[in-house]
Amino acid sequence: MSSATSKSRHTTRGRPRLYTNYASEMAIFNTGAKRLWILIGFFALVILPFLLDRDMVSLGAKVLIFAIGGIGLNLLTGYAGQVSLAHAFFLGIGAYTAAVLGGEARGGVIGLGWDMAIWLPLAGLVPAIVAAVIAPLAARVRGLYLAILTLGLVFIGEHIFKEAKPITGGAGVGRAPAEPVFLGFDLFANYEVFGIEIDRYTMLFFTCLVIFVVMALLARNFTRSRFGRSFAAVRDRDIAAEVMGVSLLRTKTLAFAISAFYAGIAGALFSIVIGRISPETWNFFLSVDFLAVIFIGGLATITGSIMGAIFVVMLPQLVNALTRYLPIDPGVGGGGLLNVFELQSIIFGVLIVVFLIVEPRGLYGLWLRVRNYFKAWPFSY
């Protein structure tokens, strides 16, 4: 057999369209170029923290966290077509699950101080279970009604978070997040490896990176699976999907649960990055941020979610940098024409509108255009 495979490879090498088995046709990274860029991207991410200052490194960690959460929302909204404004609620549940299980009991809040190996998976599972319980309700409505229903969820959630003082510390007070101690290995200590100093920000970045890579690959794989395809079927036409034997209830429940799992993980990590969590964090505007991630990045693409996360997290930094050259007040009040936050909101709003009208496929769609232009080279079609 070895000679067959080696020879078979010999005559298929350099012929990316010559599929001799279904596995290669279905491969996640089906072209050499994709494999190469993924590899380059990964190495760049590994080296990056050593070249940037610690602010930028924590910002990088935030990008990764937003990407994880964005992927979760994209599975639900982009792939399964279920609009959800409740993403922040599930992030919150994930964050508090982690905090209760992995945090310290101090200042009247519950904290069990368990290891990260326990609290991290549970931070995903608990929101997933909550979502699975709520999903049968959400599965009964669609479109605008679903948006309203999930909107209600955010407000109910925010209220519960404010009142459940033993868990959340209550409104305006908040609590400390979970301790990132993985199998007794404190991720918040400073380390030295081969003479290179690795500070806690870099450690956190790498932790997020590993989790992100695993979750992104899982999502990418999931979308090619039977369930992933049933998501798309439900999105494109729920009645047609049901006629084909795709159970709407099961599919939507699964979509909500998986989405909430991603949200929970993102929430737990997010709480560590921001350091102290108050119930107000998990509000409607955080949900909108995530919607922006997937709308600007591109619906129904994993790569798009990542692009969107980079964009949404980095935009405020860009605006800040611009303030030096524009008649804008860098502070909150007085001075120039606008303040930074107002400008940010304006840019955000304008961009979402522009993307929805001009390129509904988002940043990923823009990339596709560029790629197809050169893919068709030297023709136009």
Next chain:
Amino acid sequence: MTAVADSTTTTWTLLKEVQQRAAIEGDGVAMRAKRLGIWQDITWNEYVDQVSLVGHALLALGLDTGDRVAIHSENRPEWLFGDLGINAIRGITVGLYPTNPAPEVAYLLADSGTRVLIAEDQEQVDKALAVEDQCPNLEWIVYLEPRGVASLDHPKLLGWQEFIDKGRAHREAYPDALNRIAHDAQPEDIVTLVYTSGTTGPPKGAMLSNANVEFASSVIVNGGGLYEPPPNPGDVILSYLPLCHVAERAVTTWTNAVSGAVVHFAESIDTVTTDLREVQPTLFFAVPRIWEKLKAGVEVRMGAASWIKKANYGLWMRVGRGIADSMLANGGEHTLWSRIRYAFGYVFLYRALRERVGLGKVRAAASAAAPISPEVLYFFFMMGVRINELYGMTENSAVATSNKRGRIKLGTVGEPHPGVEVVLAEGTGEILTRHPGNFMGYWNKPEATADTLDADGWLHTGDVGEWVDGTHLKIIDRIKDIIITAGGKNISPSELENSLKASPFIREAIVIGDQRPYLTVLIGIEEDTVGEWARARRIPYTTYRDLSEREEVLRLVQGIIAKTNEATARVENLRKFRMITKALDHEDGDLTATQKVKRSALTKTFGPLIDDMYSGADALPGGDQSDVIVVSRGEE
């Protein structure tokens, strides 16, 4: 060839080549066929096994040495299994074109006395059943695709699977049967009847023997006559032209067997362009019609490209012209300067262009079977695809001349292969060839054989040629196609026709003028490209006929003819043209199975068009050098 193991004699057969290869690298890939979206590997062991099953199955059906078995199918692995399986029992393979209509099927089956027909699908089975009563010898029809056939209840029908099962049972009962037959194989054994396309009269079955095939394989495959350097197991071939034609048999079956190059079967004739892109063959053989289509495809798609891409194409094709010129001045080889220019162009255009067309990995390409316009060859030279135009015909096992590497002369068919004698007959200039590849004669047609193969062993090709620089052969035309005008001038119509067909808009051009005062031409347009052209100019049309008769299209054709006229002498000028308002078709008897125009049939069919030109009536759509005739048709 090295001596073959124990029980077999030293007679060379194609099957032994395959068996030897299987013995060395049995698990290596011999061929691939696309099924259900995937290119499925077929190893040398599987190949040999299938061939032996076919052989045993034929024995089980009671066939004997020298019996004829016909294959009526598109290219697919079973074609090769059948072909070699038939040879395994020393039978004779008769190939039928998939496009052969029922009456021709009847003629071919009856003429060859075929006992078993291997038919691909319902379409071919229906043809055979329709003419069953005219084929007294036909005993079995083995079908490959059961869809639509399995439900038919006919005593002669047999499914491929059942057929193979019979073979398996027979092999268990008589495991040594094929070996004993192989032992008796002789070099003179007829292995195949290749029916000539028959532009005049009914097709004739040319008999090719083991010795013919051995010589042809050694010269055009391993000798580098077709592709230089010769094919090897790392090469990739796409098989898509009809396998019953000697050229495709040479580039698929023979090349695969003697060189080990991996054959890929196109999914169907309609998917060739896609298959070509997927397979990216290293060796590519095409007939002029295919090369013309590839060129037209590039030009049409380029015409629709954005301006940046157009400019890029324009720039690098201009550079390509320079590269082609310096290569041709150097016998088809790169010079240092042309290589440098090519390297730059490769980045910006040639690599992508070739990849998109499916010629990205082509290291050697060839054109044969009909005359090709040098302009088309030149076009591919510009993007770095060197096409070797070669010459050969069924009757000499496709062995005669080819353009050798480093000594390419555009517009010629090259120099005689080593061991091949080529001379021009005194007076007529007819090309004569003599070598071990000359065929055994026409099946059951001794007179026709005597006309073609003379006592000294010279094959009269029926083509008129001339020597260029004393070394390279240039084909003028078929003897019977040469036009002698009323003024006594000898004119080769195919040269003019090819010059017209080099335009992407012209599909058929038939020059007329034998015994006439001046030359005229019948034009058939290429519907795809002209349709595209018309759409871009917002010219409305309904049917092929309507499109052909549009004034704008007539002017377009007039312009193309004028361009050809500029390059020729006055006597060779095409004074008038008329439009053929139907797409020519094999089914209707306008074309042969190889898409060659049946001149005699056409001059009869289109008699009114011709009369219209020479009587000066000017009543039908067409034109002359200064004006066009638009015929308005009322509401019908």
